[in-house]
Amino acid sequence: MSEIKVHKMVLSGSGSYESTAKIADVSKSVVSCVITYTDAVGTTALNTDLILELSADNGSNWSTATLVAMPDSSPGIKVAKVDNLAVTAGTQLKHKITFANQASDTKVTQVNGVDLIY
Numbered sequence: 001m002s003e004i005k006v007h008k009m010v011l012s013g014s015g016s017y018e019s020t021a022k023i024a025d026v027s028k029s030v031v032s033c034v035i036t037y038t039d040a041v042g043t044t045a046l047n048t049d050l051i052l053e054l055s056a057d058n059g060s061n062w063s064t065a066t067l068v069a070m071p072d073s074s075p076g077i078k079v080a081k082v083d084n085l086a087v088t089a090g091t092q093l094k095h096k097i098t099f100a101n102q103a104s105d106t107k108v109t110q111v112n113g114v115d116l117i118y
Contacts, residue, residue, distance in 0.1 A: 011056035014100045017111075021058050022094040024027060024118055028056045029089040032117040033065060034081045035097075046080050050109050051098040054082075054116070057090030077112060093118055 031054045037044065044050050046067040053062040065082035073079050095114055101107055 002053060003014070004042045013102055014098070015102075016096055016098040018096045019058065019094050019114070021094050022116065024056070024091045024093055027089045027091055027092065028118045029087060029116075029118045030083065031056060031082050031087050032081070032083045033095060034070075034079065034117070035067065035104040036112040037078050037080070038076055038110040038112060039058045040077065041104070042081070042103045043108070044078075044109045045101075049099065049107060050080075050111070051100065052080075052082065053096040054085055054087055055090075055094045056087040056092065056093035056118075059094050059096070060090075061088040062096060 025118060029102040031055060050068055052065040054065055055062050063085050065085050067082055070079040070081055093116055096114060097111055099109055
């Protein structure tokens with residue numbers, strides 16, 4: 001099962017977004033994820049400027065993903081993924097996106113979509 005969320009947000013400096021929980025039918029201890037994003041200004045460094053964390057226990061424990069760049073889905077739309085990230089087992093799946101090093105004149109990252117695969 002997968003869940004697609006679209007987050008069109010631009011932040012200055014740093015900040016984060018935490019999704020609401022999605023309920024899985026059975027307990028999950030491994031989660032995968034695909035994220036699409038746009039470099040609105042500058043170039044985003046995955047795992048430094050754009051950080052993804054996943055949880056299966058409603059955010060009580062977070063596992064930090066190591067995002068891997070994939071081929072662009074279309075001009076300007078970048079794709080990154082994490083496969084089979086171990087998380088603390090549970091049925092309430094969430095993702096958290098943290099933005100760092102954002103500045104309107106040098107770096108602006110826009111997340112277009114997040115697809116949790118569980």
